[in-house]
Amino acid sequence: MFQILIMFSKACEYGIRATVYIAQESLSGNRASLKVIAKEIDSPEAFTAKILQQLARHNLILSTKGPHGGFEIAPENLYHLTLDKIVKSIDGDEIYQGCGLGLKACDADNPCPLHFQFLEVRNKLSLMLHTTKIYEMAEGIVDGSAFLRR
Amino acid sequence: MFQILIMFSKACEYGIRATVYIAQESLSGNRASLKVIAKEIDSPEAFTAKILQQLARHNLILSTKGPHGGFEIAPENLYHLTLDKIVKSIDGDEIYQGCGLGLKACDADNPCPLHFQFLEVRNKLSLMLHTTKIYEMAEGIVDGSAFLRR
DNA sequence: TAAATAAAGGACAAAAAGGTCTTAATATAT
DNA sequence: ATATATTAAGACCTTTTTGTCCTTTATTTA
Ligand code: FES
Ligand code: FES
Numbered sequence: 001m002f003q004i005l006i007m008f009s010k011a012c013e014y015g016i017r018a019t020v021y022i023a024q025e026s027l028s029g030n031r032a033s034l035k036v037i038a039k040e041i042d043s044p045e046a047f048t049a050k051i052l053q054q055l056a057r058h059n060l061i062l063s064t065k066g067p068h069g070g071f072e073i074a075p076e077n078l079y080h081l082t083l084d085k086i087v088k089s090i091d092g093d094e095i096y097q098g099c100g101l102g103l104k105a106c107d108a109d110n111p112c113p114l115h116f117q118f119l120e121v122r123n124k125l126s127l128m129l130h131t132t133k134i135y136e137m138a139e140g141i142v143d144g145s146a147f148l149r150r
Numbered sequence: 151m152f153q154i155l156i157m158f159s160k161a162c163e164y165g166i167r168a169t170v171y172i173a174q175e176s177l178s179g180n181r182a183s184l185k186v187i188a189k190e191i192d193s194p195e196a197f198t199a200k201i202l203q204q205l206a207r208h209n210l211i212l213s214t215k216g217p218h219g220g221f222e223i224a225p226e227n228l229y230h231l232t233l234d235k236i237v238k239s240i241d242g243d244e245i246y247q248g249c250g251l252g253l254k255a256c257d258a259d260n261p262c263p264l265h266f267q268f269l270e271v272r273n274k275l276s277l278m279l280h281t282t283k284i285y286e287m288a289e290g291i292v293d294g295s296a297f298l299r300r
Numbered sequence: 301t302a303a304a305t306a307a308a309g310g311a312c313a314a315a316a317a318g319g320t321c322t323t324a325a326t327a328t329a330t
Numbered sequence: 331a332t333a334t335a336t337t338a339a340g341a342c343c344t345t346t347t348t349g350t351c352c353t354t355t356a357t358t359t360a
Contacts, residue, residue, distance in 0.1 A: 013252035067304070068306090216328050
């Protein structure tokens with residue numbers, strides 16, 4: 001009964017914040033270790049590990065084991081990576097499909113009474129996710145105009 | 151890890167669909183019983199009961215016990231009731247407050263790197279919820295241009 | 301090669317959301 | 331008054347999400 005209305009699962013929140021932090025480090029050529037990431041974004045370490053594993057499996061971030069290992073974003077990805085990729089990796093593929101009122105299908109031929117209004121909001125969200133770049137978010141951290149904790 | 155991105159909790163979905171159905175009946179002067187509601191909107195009966203109880207406690211709908219009892223919407227509410235009231239009754243009050251990335255506070259002075267983009271989407275959603283009237287949704291059902299199940 | 305460091309993976313635990321069942325309360329009709 | 335229909339309320343169960351812990355695997359450095 002008590003769930004926030006829009007947005008991300010905890011997994012997704014941590015995933016986004018972690019990725020932004022990793023991007024920030026990658027911008028200055030450093031790798032970030034799980035321990036540091038979890039501390040910097042104030043997230044549960046082991047849980048964050050699972051999420052980063054997923055992102056690594058989907059090749060959104062790179063992971064390296066051993067001393068001086070950690071996570072980074074490949075230079076060729078760094079400036080292209082958008083929010084929607086992160087979200088899709090974590091929350092799955094069917095994000096933009098289901099009916100907002102929970103009907104089994106969502107289509108304009110058999111719409112629920114909220115279909116068209118809902119679509120507008122969803123499209124706006126979708127646009128936001130597709131156009132927001134991780135490195136831009138990271139730059140906000142670097143220049144001190146945005147924060148990943150507190 | 152596997153949660154849909156936007157929108158309503160199941161409780162909210164059922165709550166909205168049930169209310170729209172009740173509104174539809176109220177438009178023609180009838181009460182709707184739990185059993186019929188659950189059947190018409192294809193929702194679990196006992197769970198739906200809980201949700202309707204909440205809505206009744208918040209005075210969004212009226213409930214009457216006994217034979218020919220059931221749920222209805224008071225005529226003076228019928229044309230004013232908007233979606234946001236339903237959502238607020240079920241999912242609580244803090245819907246429009248939290249940070250999209252899960253930071254402890256959401257404000258423009260200490261924004262997360264998604265704050266301003268997020269706000270745009272949230273405002274659009276908020277506007278939609280505040281302007282969409284239940285009776286209009288119900289009319290869509292009546293005239294056959296929208297559906298509450300399938 | 302051994303020791304140290306760091307991520308990967310799997311089993312498990314806790315919390316929240318979703319859902320059921322049983323009993324009580326209340327209104328109606330006979 | 332009694333039987334019946336209907337919602338209210340509380341205890342309980344199930345599934346999903348969130349989170350922890352421990353062992354294994356890979357990499358680096360001494
Ligand atoms: S049918 Fe409900 S949102 Fe499309
Ligand atoms: S601070 Fe994150 S959405 Fe406002």
